[in-house]
Amino acid sequence: MIRRLNIGTLRFTFSFSSIVKVTGVNSYIGEHEHILMWDFDHVSFSDVRDALMVVQARYFLSDIHIAKTKDDGGYHAFCFTTVDWQRAVEILAATKYIDMKYLKWSMFRGRFTLRVSEKMGRISHKVATCPGLQLPDAEIKDLKSWVIYETVGGGEWWHVQMRNMLNWFRLLTCL
Numbered sequence: 001m002i003r004r005l006n007i008g009t010l011r012f013t014f015s016f017s018s019i020v021k022v023t024g025v026n027s028y029i030g031e032h033e034h035i036l037m038w039d040f041d042h043v044s045f046s047d048v049r050d051a052l053m054v055v056q057a058r059y060f061l062s063d064i065h066i067a068k069t070k071d072d073g074g075y076h077a078f079c080f081t082t083v084d085w086q087r088a089v090e091i092l093a094a095t096k097y098i099d100m101k102y103l104k105w106s107m108f109r110g111r112f113t114l115r116v117s118e119k120m121g122r123i124s125h126k127v128a129t130c131p132g133l134q135l136p137d138a139e140i141k142d143l144k145s146w147v148i149y150e151t152v153g154g155g156e157w158w159h160v161q162m163r164n165m166l167n168w169f170r171l172l173t174c175l
Contacts, residue, residue, distance in 0.1 A: 002014070002015045003015070017152045018152065019150045019151070019152065020119055020120060020150065020151055020152075021148060021149070021150055022115045022117045022118075022119050022148070022149060022150075022151055023115070023116055023117035023146065023147070023148050024113045024114055024115045024116055024117075024146070024147050024148075024149055025113070025114060025116055025143055025145070025146050025147070026111045026112065026113050026143070026144070026145035026146070026147060027088065027111050027112035027113070027143075028111050028143070028144050028145045029082050029138050029142050029143065029144060030082070030142075030144075032084050032085060033082040033083070033084065033138075034082065034083060034084070034085055034088045034111065034112065035078060035079060035080050035081065035082055035138050035143070036061070036064075036077075036078065036079040036081060036083070036088055036091055036092065036112070037076070037077070037078045037079075037112035037113070037114045038052070038075075038076065038077040038078070038092060038095060038098060038102075039075075039076055039098070039099045039102035039114065040073070040074065040075040040076075040077070040097055040098065040099055041073065041074055041099045042072060042073045042074070043073045043075065043097045044073055045066075045068070045073075045075065045127065045128075047096075047097055048066060048075045048077070048097060049066065049128060049130060051095050051096040051097050051098075052064045052066065052077055052095065052130050053130050054095075054096070055091055055094055055095045056079075056130055056132065056133065057133065058094065059081075059091050059094075060133050060134055061079050061081045061091075061132060061133060061134070062079055062080055062081045062132035062133070062134050062135055062136040062137070063079065063080070063129050063130065063131060063132040063136065064077050064078070064079045064129065064130040064132070065077065065078055065079070065126060065128075065129050066126070066127055066128045066129070066130070067124040067125060067126050067127065068124065068125055068127045069115070069119075069122065069124045070122050075127075076114045076115070076124060078114065079132075079136070080136035080137070080138040080139065080140075081132075081134070081136060081137060081138075082137050082138050085110065088112070089103075089106075089107060092106070092112075111145070113147065113149070115151070119151070
């Protein structure tokens, strides 16, 4: 929830949301090298796969691995082809259906980050691989930066809290 209050020419903004701590991995491989990482929200699997195959062919990329992150069309994808930061941004920006907030924050931070731990009971799992047009030039062991960070819990957080309150209420009324 976001509340705004304007006083003259000043705007005060207050926001409230649930926060969840998760573990993620950054795209950073070397001094100016990154692997490619994508985030998609509310997109069908076939649209994600097709969009990734288009950029894979256009930029001659290695295998792209796709993981499902949530039931309503959430997907992560990653590719172990290394590129410099400017090229990485170009490739992601050319990908149809990319989550624009993810791209914006990645550009702001200078790296891509994907969650690898569970979030609100959801665990990412691999659902497909788009066969590559070249061999990868990096491996998972080459990733230099793993991070614990906070992210917004999402709407399901409220459902969990309400269910817990309802269970607590039922317990009280049964005593």
